[in-house]
Amino acid sequence: MSGTNKSGPNKNGASKGGTTKGKQRAGKERIESLGIPKSKWATWWDRKDKAEWAIRVGLTLVAALTILGLCFTWKPAFSYRSGAIPARDLISRVDFQVADAIATGDLKERRRREVMTLYRNSPQRLEQLRAALKNRLFLVLGAASYEQLGKEERAALTEFYEGSETAPDDESPAERFALLKRVFSKDKDLATLEAAVDSAMLKLYKNGILQAPQHPPEKGSQRMIRVFTGDQTDEAVPVELSQVIIAEAGNQLVKELRDQFRSRFPGDDGLVAADMIGDWLRDRLPEFETLKYDDEASQAVRDQAAAAVEDVMMTFYAGQTKLADAGKPLTGRELGLLRSEWSKLVESMLWSDRVARVAAYAGMIAALYLLCGSYIWFVDDRSLLLDRAKLAKLLALMVVTIVLSYHASRDAWRAELVPLVLASITAAVVYGRELAILLLASACLSVILLLGADIPNLVVVTAACTTCTLLTGRIRSRTHLVTVGMISATITMFTVVGVGIVTGQTLSSGAPGGNLEGMLSGGSLDHVLNGLISEAGWAGVCILFSSLAMTGLLPLVEKGFGVQTDLSLLELGDASHPLLRRLAQRAPGTYNHSINVASIAEAAADAIGANGLLVRVGAYFHDIGKMFKPEYFIENQSAGINQHDSLQPAMSTLVIIAHVKDGADLARNHHLPEPIIDFILQHHGTTLVEYFYREAAKRSEEDPNREAVSDKDFRYPGPKPQTLEAAVLMLSDTVESASRTLVDPTPARIQGLVDAIAQKKVADGQFDDCGITFAQLHRVRQSLVKSLTAIYHARVKYPGQQSA
16 A cells, blocks of 8 residues: 555656656747847857857866966965065064074084093003013012123113112112012012002003093093093993093002002002002003094084084064064075065965965956956957867966966076066067967966066066067077067166166165265165175076077977978978978979969068968969879870860869868878968868869750759869968969960959959858958959059060961
8 A cells, every 4th residue: 555655656756757847848949939039148058059068167177277287376476586675674463483503503512522532442452551561570579689680681670660760779670679679579470560550550541541632622622532442432431532542540549559569568568669669651641542432423423412402583573573674685584584474374274364365366366367358259369269279288387387487487497487478489480479469468467476576577478578579579590589588688687777766765765865875885785786696697697598498499399389480481481391392293383373373462461461471382282293194284285185175074173172171181191280270271162163164054054854953063172261270362463373364464354353253252251250351451462463464464575476
């Protein structure tokens, strides 16, 4: 039951829904049947290719998001540069701390001075000293009496006690010799002496000895050192320097030796012997120094001690602490403080602040989109917005320019002019001066706002881009861009200095009057001018570098954007080009026709401000498709043989029309640029092959069983001319061919021929897509008449010459 209850409403609902949709469709069709016109937006939405439109919108969104992301628009801009002179005191906006490098450095240096340096101890040298002592005593004690001492024995005794002639009898050398004999009478092998000396020298073995510290005060403590044996630096023990200095250690040794002798050799004689042996050892300690300073190990210890020092922090308070003074150039220290303050400011920003900044920049980009897009749509070439490839290239140029300029502007480089100047020249070559100025003005504004720079910077970059754009023009030589760079660099350098002086605080501060002269000749003005001249010089270097780089990048720009400069057109129009040489060999009549068309078309194009050189080169190649079947074209026929006599008009038309497609295929195979291929495709437009159409119509009238002839079967496939240059070439090609049929080409007949052909083209709608005006068409006609009249001008008849 429950299942039945559930299924019932579902079916009913579906039925009602289907009925509702059907009624809506029927109602919509009824309303449309009334013929009421829809709104423009509704008509646009119905007719628009939504997928293509979505792709183009997606491209613009990707470009905008790329700029927003790669330019870190969620962060406030850090606009300070070294050498810049702030107009006001810069006060901290947030509380932050910065490591005091000077105080931290002083503390680290103090730690370095206080560290206990490392000394390597070599106690084996004291073993040698002890052995030498034993050997000298054996030499002295070996004699039975003082009188039996030889020269060497007396010298050894002198080392222990030299004495003097005025000394008392109990202190004479003989008495001291006897004392030594008595003390060591029971220690024949001096084992007890050796034990006493070992015990007395125990500290010297352990700590070592040296005459004076071997490290300077700045490399470690002068009170304590650390001593190690062998390579065991990690087992080094701290020792007071006073305990290892020989002067102090020797006295301590004598004292220790007396204590040892007091227990091992009792009596006054033992103490005297202890003093004699102690003096001998003390006098020879400098020759047996055991400690050596290890600078490498000590340096590691000093570095470790310095690294362990924590930074000494300085605290700066928001709204209170001054970071830089007004009117003084920013130095590295002040820039460091400003950078730290900026980092803390970014760190403390709320997410809402970040989103607001991104939204603001997104609004700026949207406004620039609207400005540039409206100009392109209503004034310039709409295909830049309708063709997704062209739109992608335009957006890529602007995105790359803005992003590179943003990142090249860092204080170490200051090279934001390089991408902007490169883009200026590129845009001038690809899109023309007018659109290039608008695009680069938008790019300059975007870069300045993203960098947080001021009006003088905007004026400078705009001056550089505008001069490069206006001066680029048509590139007919390899040195043209270098000249553009030099002129633009000069103008920009003067702009930098002029704007800097006008907006600088040095010339606007102070009251006019008696103090003015002192202010203008003061050191602050000199400093400002030096900074401006340096900045101007660097701007000039950037522009010159960009122009030189653009000379090498020009072929890539032409290839990537599908445009041709005059320089490349001159190279392309060389008569030695393989296609032109082949055309001259296979179709000499067509080649001669192309040369004549190029001559008259270039002059006509120049007359209306079009690119005459482009038209000339396009004319050279516009008929290259005829070289496949040259004998089917009248200019290549000879001996009165016409290949079309054996063909039907429709077949002849196909052969004639085929030279357009064949020419385009041939051009693509030889990698000719797109503008030249466009000339090949458009130079006949959708015109009628009139001769064969009339012939077919005539035959159709004579034979009642034939079908009526349609002019659509006798028209070129097109497209119609899309540019002024293509329109000029079409008209020039037609009038040059037609002028050959004139029996007596007088100026009046040439004028009539050109006017008739031009009117027929206009009536046929061949110029509907190229934007040519009647005024321009009139100037083209005048130029063609003038050129043809010069070609067919009357000549003097020489005696014996027959009339033509």
